[in-house]
Amino acid sequence: MSTFFEYSVLPILGFSILYLLVLRSIYRAVVCPPRVREGWALGRGLALDPDHLGVPWRDLDGLDAAWMLDGPGEINWLLLHGHGRSRRVWMHVLEQLLPNAGSVVVVDFPGHGDASGEVSLGKTEHEALVDWLESTGQRWCVAGMSMGAGVALRTAAGASCVDATIGLGAGDLPEALRGKIRQRGLPTGIFAGPVCWWLRQKDRLPGLLRDIEVTTPVMLIHGEQDLVAPIASVQRVAAEKKWSFESVPEAGHDLLGPKDAGSIVNLMQCFAERYDSEHDDKN
Numbered sequence: 001m002s003t004f005f006e007y008s009v010l011p012i013l014g015f016s017i018l019y020l021l022v023l024r025s026i027y028r029a030v031v032c033p034p035r036v037r038e039g040w041a042l043g044r045g046l047a048l049d050p051d052h053l054g055v056p057w058r059d060l061d062g063l064d065a066a067w068m069l070d071g072p073g074e075i076n077w078l079l080l081h082g083h084g085r086s087r088r089v090w091m092h093v094l095e096q097l098l099p100n101a102g103s104v105v106v107v108d109f110p111g112h113g114d115a116s117g118e119v120s121l122g123k124t125e126h127e128a129l130v131d132w133l134e135s136t137g138q139r140w141c142v143a144g145m146s147m148g149a150g151v152a153l154r155t156a157a158g159a160s161c162v163d164a165t166i167g168l169g170a171g172d173l174p175e176a177l178r179g180k181i182r183q184r185g186l187p188t189g190i191f192a193g194p195v196c197w198w199l200r201q202k203d204r205l206p207g208l209l210r211d212i213e214v215t216t217p218v219m220l221i222h223g224e225q226d227l228v229a230p231i232a233s234v235q236r237v238a239a240e241k242k243w244s245f246e247s248v249p250e251a252g253h254d255l256l257g258p259k260d261a262g263s264i265v266n267l268m269q270c271f272a273e274r275y276d277s278e279h280d281d282k283n
Contacts (some may be wrong), residue, residue, distance in 0.1 A: 022186070027195050030177065031119055031204070033084035034155075035112070041088045049087070055098055062132050065108035065115035068095070071101035075272050076138055078129065078155070079106045082146030084120070084177075086113025089145065092261040100269060103138070110153070112209070121173060121199070122147045123206040126154035133159045141272040143258055145169055146176070148231070149220070153212045164275040167220045167270055170237075170256045171229025172208050173199075179228035210237050219244035219271045221264065223251030246272065 012175040018053040038048050050057045050069055060066040065142025067087065077097065081088050096105060109125050131212040133140055133155070141164045144152030149167030156165040171179075173198045220238050222231045224247050231247060238245035246267050249258050 009272045019190070023095060023191055026177075026181065026191055027198065029084075030121070030199070032111070032187040033119065036084065036086050036157060037113060042089075046088045046091045050091075050094065053094060053098055053250075060105060060107075062106070062135070063107055063128065064110070064117070067106050069098060069101075069104040069106070071098040071104060071159070073100040074102050075100070075269075075276050076140045077101055077105070077272075078133065078140050078142045078152075079104065079142035080125075080129075080142070080148030080151050080155075081109065081112065082144075082148050084112070086149075088113070089209055089256050092258045093256055093265055096261055096265040097268065105183075107219075109148075121204055121206055122150040122154075123204060125151045126158060129155045129229060133161050136161070139163050139180075140267075141166070141167065141276070141278070143268055146149055146253065147173070150206060150209055151214070153209060153214055153218065156214045156216050156218070157212055164217050165216055165218045166216060166270050167209075167218070168264065169222060169226060169229055169253050170209060170220050172233075173206055175233060176229050179226075179230070183227060210240060214241075217244070218270070219246065219267070219277045221246045221248065221255065223248050223253060223255055226253045227248060228253040231259075247257055 005248055041048055043148065051068060053069065055069050055071055057067055057069040081089050087108050090106050094104065108115035109120070111119035140160055140162050142152040142155050143166040144150070145168045149170035152167055153164050156162040166203055174192060176194060178192045178222040181188045181191050196205060218241070220234055224231055227245050235245060248255060248260055248263055255264050
């Protein structure tokens with residue numbers, strides 16, 4: 001009896017406890033990612049604020065933890081970060097975007113960076129953004145990275161003042177979660193499925209990108225070596241929705257680093273200028 005217990009029951013019990021602990025840690029990492037603030041930015045060579053960019057800027061009233069930068073150009077931008085990141089991830093892009101931009105707003109989502117509130121996983125962040133954009137009386141282009149791409153699309157769907165939307169490294173949460181788990185060397189099915197099921201029960205799982213109805217032009221930009229949100233899935237969504245699609249060779253999921261910033265800014269500017277000029281022609 002003791003032999004059966006030692007060789008059968010104990011391993012099963014040990015595996016079950018380990019499985020539940022890992023499952024809990026993954027769930028916690030999803031709903032409550034570690035805050036990335038000054039220390040995180042310094043460790044990656046990112047500036048703590050926009051002082052070094054040489055343009056006027058200020059903390060923005062009306063949105064929690066947001067900067068507004070004043071460039072010399074005409075196209076206004078709203079820039080949105082991804083899950084577990086902060087507005088500081090845009091620093092490399094800002095250096096090259098600002099010379100041709102107008103107002104640029106960079107925000108921290110609730111529960112991220114310096115912002116208060118609870119992490120919403122891309123499901124409701126757009127609501128405050130839509131209200132603020134509509135209150136400005138200006139036209140905007142919106143760009144979002146990773147989870148922020150979904151927020152950008154939902155923002156464009158709700159705000160009539162958006163001329164163009166750009167999603168970088170876009171992907172649905174279940175697929176992105178599988179990619180993150182796969183990077184850890186863990187089996188995806190036994191972890192991603194239960195986490196997404198529980199998020200759905202809690203009404204915290206955002207809808208699919210393909211279900212977002214956006215009337216303004218959309219471009220998705222994706223790294224060809226993205227292991228978090230595989231490029232094939234995003235290409236199918238873009239084709240189905242008739243959205244523009246651009247790939248960045250040899251790039252992974254993070255498209256905002258110094259290596260890819262120039263290419264990303266060129267794609268963003270060309271797309272925004274095309275539809276901003278069309279809007280001007282109509283008015």
